[in-house]
Amino acid sequence: MGTPIRIGIVGYGNLGRGVEAAVSHNADMALMGVFTRRNPAELNPARADTTVFAYDALTEHHDSIDVLVLCGGSKEDLPQQGPELAARFNIVDSFDTHARIPEYFAAVDGAAHEASTTALISTGWDPGLFSINRVMGESLLPEGDTYTFWGRGLSQGHSDAIRRVPGVAGGVQYTIPSDEAIDSVRSGLRPPLTTQQKHTRECYVVLQDGADADAVRAAIVTMPHYFADYNTTVSFISDDELRRDHADMPHGGTVIRSGSTSHGKRQTIEFGLQLGSNPEFTASVLVAYARAVHRMGAQGQYGAKTVFDVPPGLLSPRSAAQLRAELL
Amino acid sequence: MGTPIRIGIVGYGNLGRGVEAAVSHNADMALMGVFTRRNPAELNPARADTTVFAYDALTEHHDSIDVLVLCGGSKEDLPQQGPELAARFNIVDSFDTHARIPEYFAAVDGAAHEASTTALISTGWDPGLFSINRVMGESLLPEGDTYTFWGRGLSQGHSDAIRRVPGVAGGVQYTIPSDEAIDSVRSGLRPPLTTQQKHTRECYVVLQDGADADAVRAAIVTMPHYFADYNTTVSFISDDELRRDHADMPHGGTVIRSGSTSHGKRQTIEFGLQLGSNPEFTASVLVAYARAVHRMGAQGQYGAKTVFDVPPGLLSPRSAAQLRAELL
Ligand SMILES: NC(=O)c1ccc[n+]([C@@H]2O[C@H](COP(=O)([O-])OP(=O)(O)OC[C@H]3O[C@@H](n4cnc5c(N)ncnc54)[C@H](OP(=O)(O)O)[C@@H]3O)[C@@H](O)[C@H]2O)c1
Ligand SMILES: NC(=O)c1ccc[n+]([C@@H]2O[C@H](COP(=O)([O-])OP(=O)(O)OC[C@H]3O[C@@H](n4cnc5c(N)ncnc54)[C@H](OP(=O)(O)O)[C@@H]3O)[C@@H](O)[C@H]2O)c1
Numbered sequence: 001m002g003t004p005i006r007i008g009i010v011g012y013g014n015l016g017r018g019v020e021a022a023v024s025h026n027a028d029m030a031l032m033g034v035f036t037r038r039n040p041a042e043l044n045p046a047r048a049d050t051t052v053f054a055y056d057a058l059t060e061h062h063d064s065i066d067v068l069v070l071c072g073g074s075k076e077d078l079p080q081q082g083p084e085l086a087a088r089f090n091i092v093d094s095f096d097t098h099a100r101i102p103e104y105f106a107a108v109d110g111a112a113h114e115a116s117t118t119a120l121i122s123t124g125w126d127p128g129l130f131s132i133n134r135v136m137g138e139s140l141l142p143e144g145d146t147y148t149f150w151g152r153g154l155s156q157g158h159s160d161a162i163r164r165v166p167g168v169a170g171g172v173q174y175t176i177p178s179d180e181a182i183d184s185v186r187s188g189l190r191p192p193l194t195t196q197q198k199h200t201r202e203c204y205v206v207l208q209d210g211a212d213a214d215a216v217r218a219a220i221v222t223m224p225h226y227f228a229d230y231n232t233t234v235s236f237i238s239d240d241e242l243r244r245d246h247a248d249m250p251h252g253g254t255v256i257r258s259g260s261t262s263h264g265k266r267q268t269i270e271f272g273l274q275l276g277s278n279p280e281f282t283a284s285v286l287v288a289y290a291r292a293v294h295r296m297g298a299q300g301q302y303g304a305k306t307v308f309d310v311p312p313g314l315l316s317p318r319s320a321a322q323l324r325a326e327l328l
Numbered sequence: 329m330g331t332p333i334r335i336g337i338v339g340y341g342n343l344g345r346g347v348e349a350a351v352s353h354n355a356d357m358a359l360m361g362v363f364t365r366r367n368p369a370e371l372n373p374a375r376a377d378t379t380v381f382a383y384d385a386l387t388e389h390h391d392s393i394d395v396l397v398l399c400g401g402s403k404e405d406l407p408q409q410g411p412e413l414a415a416r417f418n419i420v421d422s423f424d425t426h427a428r429i430p431e432y433f434a435a436v437d438g439a440a441h442e443a444s445t446t447a448l449i450s451t452g453w454d455p456g457l458f459s460i461n462r463v464m465g466e467s468l469l470p471e472g473d474t475y476t477f478w479g480r481g482l483s484q485g486h487s488d489a490i491r492r493v494p495g496v497a498g499g500v501q502y503t504i505p506s507d508e509a510i511d512s513v514r515s516g517l518r519p520p521l522t523t524q525q526k527h528t529r530e531c532y533v534v535l536q537d538g539a540d541a542d543a544v545r546a547a548i549v550t551m552p553h554y555f556a557d558y559n560t561t562v563s564f565i566s567d568d569e570l571r572r573d574h575a576d577m578p579h580g581g582t583v584i585r586s587g588s589t590s591h592g593k594r595q596t597i598e599f600g601l602q603l604g605s606n607p608e609f610t611a612s613v614l615v616a617y618a619r620a621v622h623r624m625g626a627q628g629q630y631g632a633k634t635v636f637d638v639p640p641g642l643l644s645p646r647s648a649a650q651l652r653a654e655l656l
Contacts, residue, residue, distance in 0.1 A: 105652055122656055135641065135651060136616075136643060138655075140612050261346065270599070273598075274514075274595070274596040280590055284468050308648065309639045313636030325429065
């Protein structure tokens with residue numbers, strides 16, 4: 001395999017732990033350390049051989065890291081860390097605030113060009129693999145419609161919204177794609193569908209002592225933006241059940257391109273994910289793209305990049321000749 | 329849109345007709361003509377504005393064509409036409425003899441490098457989109473297994489084999505993926521499965537006058553390599569039924585990567601196609617990749633390429649900034 005690709009992890013939350021595990025599954029990579037804004041002594045890494053450093057120690061590690069995998073949150077952490085670190089390292093991140101991607105891209109691109117680094121932003125599954133399938137779908141079948149369904153999966157934002165309702169002690173929300181809507185898309189009918197028609201929402205809620213279940217349910221299902229426009233169900237469970245049955249972070253979804261070629265021949269392309277753990281899968285995607293970033297950097301392809309710029313072969317540890325002989 | 333990408337079609341069979349239709353669905357492309365080894369006057373193109381030229385007329389069209397889409401057969405035509413035309417034009421083809429790809433790649437690569445042209449070989453859906461998903465699946469989930477299922481679809485090779493059986497006047501064969509096998513893969517069990525266990529074969533046969541149905545059935549289901557190892561059914565139909573119900577060339581299939589990340593969390597990636605017309609879909613893929621070839625040629629990326637070398641964004645008529653803002 002030659003010299004391993006030296007990876008640094010910035011931020012040690014769900015994604016950071018996932019990257020730690022994912023690097024260990026890739027024989028051509030070595031984990032150089034985790035860098036955190038918290039006190040390194042207070043972190044307990046999952047693997048015995050993982051070293052934790054302070055964020056500021058990145059300065060001393062400049063020459064011993066090939067790619068930094070940024071695992072901070074998209075809201076507060078990445079807008080600052082992305083441009084700051086792209087000015088010193090090759091980076092990859094999973095920035096997922098769709099509406100702010102152009103401005104984030106511009107900030108990272110400026111820093112990366114100035115420093116001659118390669119900075120791949122917004123990979124993961126959505127944005128990420130789903131985006132690739134949206135682009136390929138409409139490019140391959142220009143006469144058609146694209147549908148993205150999310151779930152079955154735990155939505156962090158909607159779970160947070162439930163927990164802010166008075167009387168709620170805890171809770172989670174699952175986004176469920178409508179089987180009916182998926183079937184009508186698969187049939188080739190190309191129905192017009194709103195996000196609301198494509199999904200339902202399932203809430204599992206732990207009440208505070210003495211809270212009124214009916215009032216809590218009403219407050220949830222009528223909440224504007226989050227639930228009012230959806231078919232929403234609320235189930236009340238105990239704190240034990242919440243811990244036992246709802247600790248995982250499953251997610252997934254489906255991107256379908258339904259189109260036609262000449263003579264109205266129906267053609268359907270479908271890409272689906274069923275993820276036992278959303279952060280662990282996202283971390284695996286980040287790590288494969290770190291390999292591509294390392295190679296693009298070595299080729300002198302500097303600046304900000306997205307998944308749209310990455311040839312699929314660069315994700316694989318195999319050589320181009322091997323890929324052609326064994327997987328084409 | 330600026331100047332259109334000028335496309336030439338080489339060979340006018342199923343794929344050639346599909347490319348003619350596909351170019352008309354892409355506003356940034358213009359069809360310069362069809363080039364055939366047969367007498368151009370004897371071809372009837374599907375569109376009134378399509379001009380047919382003799383293959384030898386390609387010489388005069390050197391400066392009016394940006395990319396040639398090669399639509400010849402993989403067995404006899406492409407091994408000769410690919411290297412010959414890559415020495416003069418940017419090309420794209422759907423060469424699908426998997427075992428001979430390395431040698432074909434080398435022949436085309438030599439010609440293309442010498443001539444400073446860009447030559448993308450073996451695109452379509454398999455090889456092509458399925459190959460991309462095989463590579464991405466194992467790169468994203470190194471701990472896992474990849475499964476390719478084909479069908480439900482018409483297999484040309486198996487249909488030809490049926491028609492060679494004594495007593496058969498006509499017939500078609502459909503490859504059917506086993507629901508049971510797909511379900512066991514989707515469940516995350518990662519079962520070991522042979523091609524035979526993954527597929528069954530359905531034959532629709534028209535008998536010659538006076539032929540013995542039982543003898544024909546026995547000859548088909550015991551045919552080595554083609555049917556003997558499969559669960560094969562044979563239905564006898566009339567010539568009218570064959571023409572009426574089996575004239576289309578549907579196909580498709582599914583590539584599934586079933587893997588796990590840390591803590592044994594199951595993760596499944598699935599890519600599926602349901603194609604009303606195999607050649608028309610393959611043609612649509614060729615045309616989108618012709619756009620990428622044109623751009624890679626303009627960037628000076630010469631030599632033979634495969635789908636593994638093409639960034640997804642190059643397939644789209646939209647600009648990189650548009651793609652980031654609208655589809656990421
Ligand atoms: N593109 C996609 O498909 C996709 C999918 C999933 C997630 N994402 C993105 O990934 C981002 C990160 O997700 P995540 O689940 O890893 O977030 P998280 O667990 O909240 O971690 C975010 C950061 O918070 C800090 N942190 C973690 N645990 C902490 C604790 N106990 N106390 C104080 N600080 C703590 C860590 O930085 P320090 O170690 O420096 O303190 C960490 O990097 C999300 O914001 C989302 O945008 C993208
Ligand atoms: N990668 C993939 O996923 C994929 C999928 C499907 C197919 N393919 C490939 O595509 C190749 C072409 O498929 P196809 O269905 O287009 O084959 P086809 O219809 O047999 O055409 C092949 C060539 O035969 C000649 N031809 C066509 N009709 C003819 C006729 N009536 N009489 C004499 N010659 C005729 C044409 O060349 P002239 O005009 O020069 O005579 C044409 O280019 C296949 O060999 C297969 O390898 C790949």
